[in-house]
Amino acid sequence: MQAVHAHLPRPHDPFTDLVPPQGIKLTPPHYAYLKISEGCNHRCTFCIIPSMRGDLVSRPVGEVMKEAENLVQAGVKELLVISQDTSAYGVDVRYRTGFHGGKPVKTNFLQLCKSLGELGVWVRLHYVYPYPSVDDVVPLMADRKILPYLDIPFQHASPRILKLMKRPAAAEKVLARIRKWRKACPELAIRSTFIAGFPGETDAEFEELLAFLEEAQLDRVGCFEYSPVDGAVANALPAPVADDVKAFRKDKFMKAQEKISRKRLQAKIGRSLKVLVDAPGIGRSSADAPEIDGLVKFKGGKVGEFVNVLVERADAHDLFGRIA
Numbered sequence: 286m287q288a289v290h291a292h293l294p295r296p297h298d299p300f301t302d303l304v305p306p307q308g309i310k311l312t313p314p315h316y317a318y319l320k321i322s323e324g325c326n327h328r329c330t331f332c333i334i335p336s337m338r339g340d341l342v343s344r345p346v347g348e349v350m351k352e353a354e355n356l357v358q359a360g361v362k363e364l365l366v367i368s369q370d371t372s373a374y375g376v377d378v379r380y381r382t383g384f385h386g387g388k389p390v391k392t393n394f395l396q397l398c399k400s401l402g403e404l405g406v407w408v409r410l411h412y413v414y415p416y417p418s419v420d421d422v423v424p425l426m427a428d429r430k431i432l433p434y435l436d437i438p439f440q441h442a443s444p445r446i447l448k449l450m451k452r453p454a455a456a457e458k459v460l461a462r463i464r465k466w467r468k469a470c471p472e473l474a475i476r477s478t479f480i481a482g483f484p485g486e487t488d489a490e491f492e493e494l495l496a497f498l499e500e501a502q503l504d505r506v507g508c509f510e511y512s513p514v515d516g517a518v519a520n521a522l523p524a525p526v527a528d529d530v531k532a533f534r535k536d537k538f539m540k541a542q543e544k545i546s547r548k549r550l551q552a553k554i555g556r557s558l559k560v561l562v563d564a565p566g567i568g569r570s571s572a573d574a575p576e577i578d579g580l581v582k583f584k585g586g587k588v589g590e591f592v593n594v595l596v597e598r599a600d601a602h603d604l605f606g607r608i609a
Contacts, residue, residue, distance in 0.1 A: 312575075313563065313588070313589070314359075314360055314361070314589060315360065315361060315362045315363065315561065315563075315588065315589035316361060316362065316363035316364075316365060316407075316561070316575060317356045317361045317363075317364060317365070318364075318365045318367050319349065319352065319353055319356070319364045319365065319366050319367065319401075320344070320367050320368060321343065321344055321349050321366060321367070321368050321371065321374050321397065322341055322342060322343040322344060322368040322369070322370070322371075322373070322374055322377075323338055323339075323341075323342050323344075323368070323369070324338040324339040324340050324341045324342050324369060325338070325340070325341055325369040325370045325373075326340050326341045326370070326373065326376070326377075327370065327414070327451070328451055328518075329440075329450055329451050329452060330449060330450055330451050330517065330518040330519040330522070331450060331480065331483070331511065331514065331517050331518075331519045332514070332517065333514055333515070333516045333517055334369050336516060338369070340377065341369070341370060341373055341376065341377045342377060343374050343375050343376075343377050343378055343392060345383050345392070346375075346383035346385060346390050346391070346392045346396070346397060346400070347383045347384050347385045347390070349397065350385040350386075350390070350397075350400055350401075351385075353401055353404060354404065357404050357405070357406055360589070361406065362406050362407060362561055362589060362591070363406060363407035363408075363409060363561060364401060364404070364406060364407065364408050364409070365409045365411060365574065365575070366397075366401070366408065366409065366410050366411060367411045367412060368412060369412060370412065370414050371394070371410055371411060371412045371413050371414070372394045372413045372414050372415075372416045372418055372419055372422075373394070373414060373416070374392070374393060374394045374397055375391070375392035375393040375394065375397075378392055380392050380393040385400060393418070394416075394418050394419075394422065395418055395421045395422055398410070398422050398425055398430075398431055399425065399430070401431065402425055402430030402431045403430075407431075407432050407561065407571070408430075408431040408432060409431075409432045409434050409436075409574055410422070410431065410432075410434065410435060410436060411436040411574070412436060412438070413435055413436060413437050414437070415437055415439075415453060415459065415462065419435070419437075419462075419466075420462070420465070420466070423466045423469045423470050423473065424469060424470070426470045426472075426473060427469055427470040427472075432571045433470050433472040433473045433474060433571060433572075434473070434474045434475075434476070434571060434572060434574070435466070435473065435474075435475050435476070436476045436477070436574065437475065437476070437477050438477055438478045439452075439459060439477045439478075439479065439497075440452050440478065440479055440480055441479060441480060441483065441486075441490075441494055442456040442459075442493050442494045442496070442497030442498075443456075443486070443490035443493045443494060444456065445485075445490065446483055446485070446486055446490055449483065449484070449485060449519070449522060450480075450483065450519070456493075456497050459497075459501075460497070460500055460501060463475065463501055472571070474504040474505065474571065474572035474573075475501075475503050475504055475505075476503070476504060476505035476506070476507075476574070476577070476578065477503050477505075477506055477507075478506070478507045478508070478509065479494065479498075479506065479507070479508045479509070479538065480508070480509055480510075480511050481494075481508055481509070481510055481511065481531055481534040481535040481538055482510050482511045482526035482530060482531030482534055482535070483511045483519065483526070484511065484519055484520075484522035484523065484524060484525045484526065485522055485523060485524040485525075485526075486511075486526055486534075491534050494538070495537070495538065495541055498538070498541055498542060498545070499541065499545070502545055502549065503542070503545070504546070504549055504572055505546070505572070505573075505577070505578045505579070506539075506542045506545075506546070507577070508535050508538045508539055508542070509535070510528075510531040510532060510534075510535050511526065511531060543601045544601075546579075546601050546602065547599070547600065547601040550579070550599035550600070550601070550602075550603075550604060551599045553596050553599060553604060554596050554597065554598060554599055555595075555596065556595075556596050557593050557594065557595050557596075557609050558570045558571075558581065558593070558594050558596060558604070558606075559571065559591055559592075559593060560581045560583075560586075560591065560592050560593070560594045561589075561590075561591055562586040562587060562588055562589065562590050562591070562592060563575065563580075563588065564588060565585065565586055565587075565588065566582060566583055566584055566585065566586060567580055567581075567582055567586075568580070568581045568583070568586060568592065568594070569581060570594075570604070579602045579603045579604065580602075580603045580604070581594055581596075581603070581604045581605075581606065582603055582604070582605050582606075583605070583606050583607050583608055584607065584608070585608055586608065592608050593608065593609045594606045594607065594608055594609065595607055595608075595609040
């Protein structure tokens with residue numbers, strides 16, 4: 286039909302002709318979410334996404350890149366790549382070859398990151414499952430092709446609990462990979478989420494989680510008390526944890542992480558950071574995703590523009606400084 290419309294104008298469609306090329310965004314003009322797939326092939330026992338959205342279905346790479354280009358042309362400065370399992374992109378189509386700009390492009394996580402990295406904007410990866418392919422993407426971060434930021438939901442550290450969750454069950458290997466990633470890209474910021482009080486979690490297994498947290502020294506962390514979700518397999522597991530114990534463990538976990546976060550942020554005092562301005566006097570560095578991570582606070586700045594901020598102080602969550 287595109288060949289036909291090259292000679293014969295397409296009839297006016299009142300339902301779509303008023304929609305701009307970049308689509309309709311609910312985010313501010315300077316950043317946008319880019320969804321690359323729907324569904325998930327994993328069967329984590331605490332999650333019901335596969336029963337709601339089905340198995341992984343990757344969007345064609347050419348379609349994803351076209352949307353990304355349209356967003357950049359519309360003034361977007363940061364693309365936040367999302368899905369239920371970002372690093373599995375393309376596995377459902379066996380990484381078949383697609384086309385972008387008239388050139389063949391493989392439908393896989395690494396090639397997508399390379400292509401997005403050529404657009405000249407911040408590219409931030411969310412919901413990354415720790416497949417081996419993640420190792421290949423870290424050098425792109427070191428080269429500043431994409432942001433040195435990984436959002437990886439580790440969920441726990443105890444091998445037994447991870448097995449009950451049906452998650453990867455080798456915390457020592459995770460720690461080794463984190464060390465490897467940071468060696469390749471010292472600026473890498475790692476965000477993760479964890480569950481406290483999963484059914485059957487013992488005091489000793491919770492202490493394993495705290496020990497992992499101390500060893501991993503993650504930059505941004507969220508922790509949630511286990512909450513039964515209708516239809517989740519984990520609801521039927523034995524030895525549910527009492528609500529007051531779950532709350533205690535979550536609080537203890539977050540206090541431990543607060544010390545880590547404060548220390549890592551204080552290490553940035555005296556440095557000049559590139560910051561994307563979200564509001565006058567408020568912005569984010571490469572280590573900060575919107576709405577879930579910390580902020581960089583200063584005076585001045587125009588929304589949607591980049592500024593360099595000299596960091597003068599820090600607390601457990603945010604940085605404070607002045608435009609350099």
